[in-house]
Amino acid sequence: MNSKKQISLITNIIVLVALLVGCSGSVSAGDTFLFGLSERFEQAFGNRGTPACSTDVTISTKQVSLVEDGDVNSSFSTVNENGLTDVDTDGGTAWGYRSFQTCIYPTAPFSGSLEIPVTITSNYGTRVTSLKTFPAPDVAIPTKLTFTGNGVAARQCFTFSVVQDTDRSAKVDPMTVALGTMTQKNGSGEEVAGTYTGKDACDISVSVEDDEGPGVRVSNISRVMEEPGPSATATNGTFRVRLRTAPTANVTIPINEVFDSVNANNREGTANPKTLTFTNANFATEQEVTISSVDDLEIDGIKVYTVEVSNTSSADADYNGIKPRNVVVYNRDQSVPGYAYMRFDSTTGTTGAAGGAVNRFATDESNQFGTKYSNFQLKLRTKPTHNVTLTFSSNCGNKCTILTPTLTFTPTDWNSYQTFQVEGKSDSANTGNADYTVSFVASSTDTTYNTTVAEPTFSIRSCDNDGTHLLQPCNFSGSPRGIIGDRLSTAEGGTTNIWMIAQSSPGSDVTIGLTSSDTTEGTVPATATVSSSNYNFMENSGTNQIVLTHVDDILVDLTQNWTVTTASSTGGVSYDPIDVYAATTDDEKAFYISHSGNPRENTGNVATVSVCLGGNNPSQPVVININCKSYSAGTAASGECGAITSSPITFPVNSEVEPGNASDAGCASSLKKQTFTVAGLDDTFADGSQSFDIQFVMVANTDTNYQNAANPSDHSIINEDDEPAGKAIFVTTSSYNGEMTAQGVFAADDTCNNNKPGGVPAGTYKALIVSNSGGSVTNDRIPNGANWVLTAGRHYYRCNTSGYSNCSDEFSRLFIANGSAGFDPTVLLRSFSNVGDQYWTGMTNTLTPATQVSQPTCPGDGFTYFHNCNGFTYQNCPSTPTDFLYGQTWTMASTTSITSQESICSATKKLICVQQ
Numbered sequence: 005m006n007s008k009k010q011i012s013l014i015t016n017i018i019v020l021v022a023l024l025v026g027c028s029g030s031v032s033a034g035d036t037f038l039f040g041l042s043e044r045f046e047q048a049f050g051n052r053g054t055p056a057c058s059t060d061v062t063i064s065t066k067q068v069s070l071v072e073d074g075d076v077n078s079s080f081s082t083v084n085e086n087g088l089t090d091v092d093t094d095g096g097t098a099w100g101y102r103s104f105q106t107c108i109y110p111t112a113p114f115s116g117s118l119e120i121p122v123t124i125t126s127n128y129g130t131r132v133t134s135l136k137t138f139p140a141p142d143v144a145i146p147t148k149l150t151f152t153g154n155g156v157a158a159r160q161c162f163t164f165s166v167v168q169d170t171d172r173s174a175k176v177d178p179m180t181v182a183l184g185t186m187t188q189k190n191g192s193g194e195e196v197a198g199t200y201t202g203k204d205a206c207d208i209s210v211s212v213e214d215d216e217g218p219g220v221r222v223s224n225i226s227r228v229m230e231e232p233g234p235s236a237t238a239t240n241g242t243f244r245v246r247l248r249t250a251p252t253a254n255v256t257i258p259i260n261e262v263f264d265s266v267n268a269n270n271r272e273g274t275a276n277p278k279t280l281t282f283t284n285a286n287f288a289t290e291q292e293v294t295i296s297s298v299d300d301l302e303i304d305g306i307k308v309y310t311v312e313v314s315n316t317s318s319a320d321a322d323y324n325g326i327k328p329r330n331v332v333v334y335n336r337d338q339s340v341p342g343y344a345y346m347r348f349d350s351t352t353g354t355t356g357a358a359g360g361a362v363n364r365f366a367t368d369e370s371n372q373f374g375t376k377y378s379n380f381q382l383k384l385r386t387k388p389t390h391n392v393t394l395t396f397s398s399n400c401g402n403k404c405t406i407l408t409p410t411l412t413f414t415p416t417d418w419n420s421y422q423t424f425q426v427e428g429k430s431d432s433a434n435t436g437n438a439d440y441t442v443s444f445v446a447s448s449t450d451t452t453y454n455t456t457v458a459e460p461t462f463s464i465r466s467c468d469n470d471g472t473h474l475l476q477p478c479n480f481s482g483s484p485r486g487i488i489g490d491r492l493s494t495a496e497g498g499t500t501n502i503w504m505i506a507q508s509s510p511g512s513d514v515t516i517g518l519t520s521s522d523t524t525e526g527t528v529p530a531t532a533t534v535s536s537s538n539y540n541f542m543e544n545s546g547t548n549q550i551v552l553t554h555v556d557d558i559l560v561d562l563t564q565n566w567t568v569t570t571a572s573s574t575g576g577v578s579y580d581p582i583d584v585y586a587a588t589t590d591d592e593k594a595f596y597i598s599h600s601g602n603p604r605e606n607t608g609n610v611a612t613v614s615v616c617l618g619g620n621n622p623s624q625p626v627v628i629n630i631n632c633k634s635y636s637a638g639t640a641a642s643g644e645c646g647a648i649t650s651s652p653i654t655f656p657v658n659s660e661v662e663p664g665n666a667s668d669a670g671c672a673s674s675l676k677k678q679t680f681t682v683a684g685l686d687d688t689f690a691d692g693s694q695s696f697d698i699q700f701v702m703v704a705n706t707d708t709n710y711q712n713a714a715n716p717s718d719h720s721i722i723n724e725d726d727e728p729a730g731k732a733i734f735v736t737t738s739s740y741n742g743e744m745t746a747q748g749v750f751a752a753d754d755t756c757n758n759n760k761p762g763g764v765p766a767g768t769y770k771a772l773i774v775s776n777s778g779g780s781v782t783n784d785r786i787p788n789g790a791n792w793v794l795t796a797g798r799h800y801y802r803c804n805t806s807g808y809s810n811c812s813d814e815f816s817r818l819f820i821a822n823g824s825a826g827f828d829p830t831v832l833l834r835s836f837s838n839v840g841d842q843y844w845t846g847m848t849n850t851l852t853p854a855t856q857v858s859q860p861t862c863p864g865d866g867f868t869y870f871h872n873c874n875g876f877t878y879q880n881c882p883s884t885p886t887d888f889l890y891g892q893t894w895t896m897a898s899t900t901s902i903t904s905q906e907s908i909c910s911a912t913k914k915l916i917c918v919q920q
Contacts, residue, residue, distance in 0.1 A: 071100030359458030363482030367428030510576030560619030603684030684723030690730030742873030742909030763806025854892030
């Protein structure tokens, strides 16, 4: 999976971890961030003093590491899961942050106000831009933060952005944003004692990695990984390493995945390879390291640990002893609490938190089996925090005796099997075979096993061979018992088993004659023999086994019941056992349906549908009507099914099916096969290839094979679209001022991708906004030119909510782009959003880049381009903040028309976002 697609999820976890850690404690990855070392690691290596800071104030990220050639912009987001939203700006490998937003907010309730002094020690000068970016508008970081509310809603955020230059800068200490001793005040502005009084908030450290000169680039892990398990899809992740410049000698970099105690003894993951070597020839080629997850069998949530990219060694002095950044790895727990079991026959299985039923056990009421078929072994699937005791019980009444009342598992032996046993007991009643349940209750101070996990149950067949039942058919729980209401049943061509057992060991062999009541549906051996060696024996090698073979025919005859008649035995025991009742289920379908080809709009292409009989020799004509399935308006499949030629289709009498050909791959020709064609309807909408169904209704007939058969199932056909793929457009819910950071229109693209409403199709979105109107500005976007967002001939539709009728070209089309990849905003089919909404576009309503007349001179700022908020990078003159710039906006004047006007860049407007 591409690292870009996973980086947002990874940083969400970083912040979650950051919120949970304090300012001191043992060294672990818990305080390590995506790039660079954490505050705790710095302390451990003696690089920083131990701070004393209050955890009553949350700093979402205290250690910010920027890379001059980084390609990720990170911002704090309450929309995402306790985390950040990261947007990669160029695709490919994620090589670090170019900007990062961290937020400060108090966590304990307070009244009045809270003041936190701010002091910045900057060792980077103009190499780092520092702004207070929440609440808006963006301003320089103040010398004091004042809070009058509590919690995330009252947060204040700083954004640090690295400035790319071409200088090889000397390494300097990190920049420190010191948050000093806090002061609480009452509503009158007087200082008062409170939760925060006299405490220091934690500092923020910002470091920058230079990209000129020798160095090692290390990417982030490509994704959050999962421990191996049945539902795991991401059991490994990768990161990449390369050198910045060519070395004069080989450079060796060791990879140490057990650097962090969390991964001691590789309990979370392993790395491969463990050494990287770069030469003068391959220094610029990315080398990949794979981290493979390990299941530790513990319920421990997401484990975060650090893989150390160790110091380089080389004969090149510039590349000897460089310490690259480490990589933080995230391993999501896949351990499933529950129980593992092993049946008496060594078959193993597991049950999860939902419990479950386990069968294929048996006892007998004369207790001739003992515990041979009624024992199982249990162990826990995950390590408990405390002892877990299982107390067993059963609903068997006086038919069984539990020999193992309890089992206890400890945090030491939880992964070792322990054995449970139950044996049969006579109740002196002739009530027939029955099943009973063995269950247990787990008790522990481990809440997972005490309350969360449901205990499995074990079903045991009790075979009634006591009382007057000298001989008795018997099989295992989970199988039908072979009585009228619970027949031994399987599909044609299959087999079922049952055994004849005795009340006690016979003096000599006992023979029971067997007869099938319908040999066209099932057959059995002529006899079964019970001896002193198998009377208490249910194995596939015994002569007391009765194998029922369910005959395969080529008839559509549904389920057929039949009986195994048992004769009075001869030999050591004289007794007439109960008969065994069986059923054979049909494996033929009445009809087999397939098709070749697909209809395509505006062409003669059709689907040719073949219908084949599944049975043999109908005695009456089989007639089937075919029609298009009806769909309600507003669904994708409505209006897709066209002409059907022809309906009905008729299979005449004696439409014979050749043996073995009753399948959709058979019936190549002759009367057993009927065909017809289905065309698709042509529409004018870019709705993609749509699936629709045709339906079959069989006309009543008196044929014995088909009169009870169900109508053939609906058959799905795809109508291929002939319009180019449609593209979605949505309008942001929030509004933004004209200063969209140094990225300009590309920052607007980031805003679109980070604020997609539910129901909007997946993909990359760009803002319908331009920056070039005659000046020169970085990141230009020009109508039908550089970085333009529309494509000629494409259909564009509005998609602000989910649902086909709210998000499709057919029901919410805005326009079709003309040959110049444009459209007329004054003649729309519908509105972009609510009438009166305004949007930053930088264009007139003729799609011409606008030039503003109300522009300040901005003396001393060196601006050469003022229009459209200086390419949507500034809202005012830096040297004279009271002088605001201007940009062009659109207004949704009516449901079908746009007007265009100039707006001050400090005003907030929405964005129109276009799928690419």
